[in-house]
Amino acid sequence: MLNLKLLEVCSKCGACYHICPSSLNMEGYDPRAVIKDIISGKHEKWLEHKSIWQCLECHYCLEICFQHYGFESAMTAMRTLAAKKGMTPPQVKRGWDMFIKTGRLGEPMASARKKLGLPEAAKSGSEDFKKIVKIYQESKKQILISKS
Amino acid sequence: MKDFAIFWGCTIQTRFPFLEKSTRMVLDGFNLPYRDLDGFTCCPEKSLVNNVDHGLWVLTAARNIALLDKAGVDLVSPCTGCVSNLATVNSELHLSYKEKNNVNSILNEVGLEFKGKNKLRHLVPFFHDEVGIPSIKNKIVKPFNGMRIAIHYGCHMIRPSHSLKNDDPLEPKKFDNLIRAMGAESVQHMTKLMCCGQGLDRVDQHENALHFARLKLKELKTLKADAMALCCPSCYLQFDNNQFLMEKEGEKFGIPILYFTELLGLAMGYKPEDLGLDSHRTPATNFLEKWDRLNEELSQTTELNRQLEQGFGIAQHT
Numbered sequence: 001m002l003n004l005k006l007l008e009v010c011s012k013c014g015a016c017y018h019i020c021p022s023s024l025n026m027e028g029y030d031p032r033a034v035i036k037d038i039i040s041g042k043h044e045k046w047l048e049h050k051s052i053w054q055c056l057e058c059h060y061c062l063e064i065c066f067q068h069y070g071f072e073s074a075m076t077a078m079r080t081l082a083a084k085k086g087m088t089p090p091q092v093k094r095g096w097d098m099f100i101k102t103g104r105l106g107e108p109m110a111s112a113r114k115k116l117g118l119p120e121a122a123k124s125g126s127e128d129f130k131k132i133v134k135i136y137q138e139s140k141k142q143i144l145i146s147k148s
Numbered sequence: 149m150k151d152f153a154i155f156w157g158c159t160i161q162t163r164f165p166f167l168e169k170s171t172r173m174v175l176d177g178f179n180l181p182y183r184d185l186d187g188f189t190c191c192p193e194k195s196l197v198n199n200v201d202h203g204l205w206v207l208t209a210a211r212n213i214a215l216l217d218k219a220g221v222d223l224v225s226p227c228t229g230c231v232s233n234l235a236t237v238n239s240e241l242h243l244s245y246k247e248k249n250n251v252n253s254i255l256n257e258v259g260l261e262f263k264g265k266n267k268l269r270h271l272v273p274f275f276h277d278e279v280g281i282p283s284i285k286n287k288i289v290k291p292f293n294g295m296r297i298a299i300h301y302g303c304h305m306i307r308p309s310h311s312l313k314n315d316d317p318l319e320p321k322k323f324d325n326l327i328r329a330m331g332a333e334s335v336q337h338m339t340k341l342m343c344c345g346q347g348l349d350r351v352d353q354h355e356n357a358l359h360f361a362r363l364k365l366k367e368l369k370t371l372k373a374d375a376m377a378l379c380c381p382s383c384y385l386q387f388d389n390n391q392f393l394m395e396k397e398g399e400k401f402g403i404p405i406l407y408f409t410e411l412l413g414l415a416m417g418y419k420p421e422d423l424g425l426d427s428h429r430t431p432a433t434n435f436l437e438k439w440d441r442l443n444e445e446l447s448q449t450t451e452l453n454r455q456l457e458q459g460f461g462i463a464q465h466t
Contacts (some may be wrong), residue, residue: 014331021342021343021345024365025359025360026356026359039349041389048362050353053351053353054351054353054356055194056303056305056345056347056348056350057194057347058343059304059308059317060341061306062307062308063309063317063318065307068310076198076199077190079199080199080200080201080202081446082399083199083200084301088200089353091351092196092199092350092351095193095196096196096200097198098246099192099197103189104158104162104189104190105159105190105193105196106159106161106162106163106167107162108162109162109165110160112165113165116168117169118165118169118172118339119184121156121161121184122184122185122186122187122188123186123187125186125187125188125189125211125212126214128187128211128260129208129211131257131258132207132208132211132254132255133204133259135254135257136203136204136254137252140203
C-alpha cells in the first residue's frame with residue numbers, strides 16, 4: 001500500500017536526487033514525475049515505461065529520507081502493477097518462471113564443484129517450497145473471493 | 149562462537165563456485181563452526197520476487213529463516229543480496245504479529261515455524277565483529293603492504309540499515325578496517341558507495357549496466373588502484389564480467405576484481421590458483437606480480453629489523 005501523504009511530501013522534496021545513482025547517472029530518470037502522476041491518479045502511462053525498472057533498489061533514498069520512505073516505495077508499487085498486467089522485461093519473466101518452478105534461480109554446477117574439490121551441494125528445499133506456494137496461492141484466491 | 153549455517157545463495161553456486169571455494173578455505177583456516185544446511189531455496193531475490201508478489205517474497209524468506217530456527221543456528225552469507233532480503237523480511241515479521249501468524253499458518257503445513265531468533269549476517273561484518281581484527285592480523289603471513297585497494301561495499305551489505313544494523317549505511321567502516329588489517333591502503337574514491345548497477349542487466353538494459361560499470365572502473369583507473377575489493381556475487385558479475393566484455397570491445401581498465409575471501413586467503417598464504425583466481429575473466433596477474441615484488445622488499449626490511457633488534461633486550465631502535 002502506498003502512503004499518499006508521504007508521497008505528497010516526496011513530490012516537493014527530492015533530497016534523494018543528490019544521492020540516487022540512477023537520478024545522477026541516467027538521463028531522463030525522474031522519480032518525482034512518476035510520483036506526481038501517482039498522486040493525481042495518472043500513473044497508468046508509467047507502467048510500460050523503462051524508468052520504473054531503472055530504480056536499482058540500493059535503498060540510498062530510504063536512508064537519507066527524513067520520512068524514512070523514499071522513491072523506491074513508489075517505484076516498487078509501479079513495478080508490481082506492471083507485473084500484474086504482464087508488462088515485465090523478458091528477463092524478469094524468465095527469472096520468475098524459474099523461481100516458481102524450482103524455488104531457486106539456478107542449480108549448483110556439479111562438474112565445476114567436483115573440479116574445485118567442493119563437497120556436494122546441500123539439498124534444495126524445492127519440494128516444501130512448492131507445497132507452500134500452492135497453499136499461498138489458494139489462500140490468495142480465497143481472500144479475493146471473500147472480498148468480491 | 150555459536151554454530152552457523154552458510155547461506156550460499158543461487159548466484160554463487162550457479163555461476164561462481166570458485167567464490168564458494170575461497171570462502172570455505174578461509175572459514176576452515178580460522179576453524180570456524182560453520183555447516184551446510186539442507187532445505188534452503190532462493191532467499192528470494194528482491195528485485196525479482198518482491199516486485200511481482202510481496203507476499204510470496206515474505207513467505208519464502210520466512211521459510212529459509214524458519215530452517216535456522218529449527219536447527220538452532222545463526223546464518224552467515226557471502227552474498228549481500230541474500231542477507232539483505234532475509235534481514236528485511238525478518239524485521240518486517242517481527243513488526244507485524246498478524247503477518248507473522250499468517251506466514252506461520254502456512255509454514256506449519258510443512259512442519260516449520262518462523263521465530264526469527266537467530267542472527268543473520270553478511271560475511272564481512274561477521275569477520276569484523278565476530279572473528280575480530282586482532283585474530284585476523286595473527287593469521288596474515290603475506291600482507292598487502294603498499295597495495296592500493298578500492299573497496300566496493302555493495303548496497304545490500306549495509307542497507308537497509310533498519311534491518312541489517314551492521315554498519316553506518318552512508319559511511320561504513322568495517323570493510324575498510326578489514327582491508328587495512330591485511331596491510332593494504334583502502335583507496336578512497338567518489339563512487340565508493342555507488343550502486344554497481346548490475347540490476348540493470350536483469351531488466352534487459354545492458355547498455356545502462358555497462359554505463360554504471362564504466363563510471364566506477366574509469367575512476368579507479370585514474371586513481372591507479374591495484375584492485376577492487378568486494379563481497380557480493382552480483383557486484384562481482386558486474387565488474388569482472390562486464391569489464392571483460394568492455395575490454396573485448398576495445399576499452400581498457402585493467403582493474404582486477406577480488407572477493408573479500410580471496411584477498412584474505414591470499415594474505416593467509418593460500419595459492420591464487422587454489423583460491424580460484426584463475427577463474428576470473430579479468431585477470432589479476434598484475435596485482436599478484438606487484439604484491440610478490442613488494443613482499444620481497446618487505447622481507448628484506450624485516451631481516452634488517454631482526455638484525456637491529458639483536459642484543460637490545462629492553463630497548464629497541466624505533
